[in-house]
Amino acid sequence: MPHSSPLRVLETCLYAEDLDAAHDFYTGVLELKLHSRAEGRHVFLHCDTGMVLIFNPDATEVCDPDGIPCHGSRGVEHVCWAVEREDLDGWRDRLIAHGVAIEHEQSWPNGARSVYFRDPAGNSLEFATPRLWENDPD
Template identity: 35%
Template sequence: MEFVQIKETCLYVSDLERTRDFYAGQLGLAVISLVEGSHVFFRAGSSVLLCFLPEVSRAKQSPPPHYGAGKLHLAFEAPAGQYEKYLHEIQAEGIDVYHHETWARGTRSFYFDDPDGHVLEVLEPGVWD
């Protein structure tokens, strides 16, 4: 099998409004669905970030139940030449960037947390090429 991409990924959150305010308000992702008491979904490039209340998602029968807990991780790829701009914009939002990494090919990434403590990363193109 040759998949094109990971189309969607999930995070499990405790407060949908706070999650919307962070991902849409501070990171600039477009909200594509918000169902109070259930979930908020965002567009991230050609992918979708699904943020669920875990207790609601766990109880559903369709689609199949899913849930998670703990410090989950996901990475956003910045457009070519925009890494420094994104770093400065995130810091200007008052978000604590607490780790910087330079990978074997010389590409860079930085790490910060969302309000639920999930570990988010922004990386330059080429990290996985």
């Protein structure tokens, strides 16, 4: 049966054992809106039309044979958010004002720019201007 390719990424997952710190960082610093929270298990956040799911790996690597397949990770993950070119410096300044260290800033050959930083769990996060990938619209 014919089908089209996927439309977009609907959700992405990060992992953090300290969900309180993750909640405070993602809602307070990055201004994502809380969708739901299950104590000790997860924090789910809205990011425009997508979702950022933050799981405690201690809870999600245990498989429930009658439920959603187990999934979990340990170690550093990466997520990149697109931000408008004119907003990138403001986001960098906001991160610094909240005590978040800027790990790296990159100017790409195609004119895109990126700012890299870490969340409290050590995950690698990035804000980038939309033209980071050649097929991205301005």
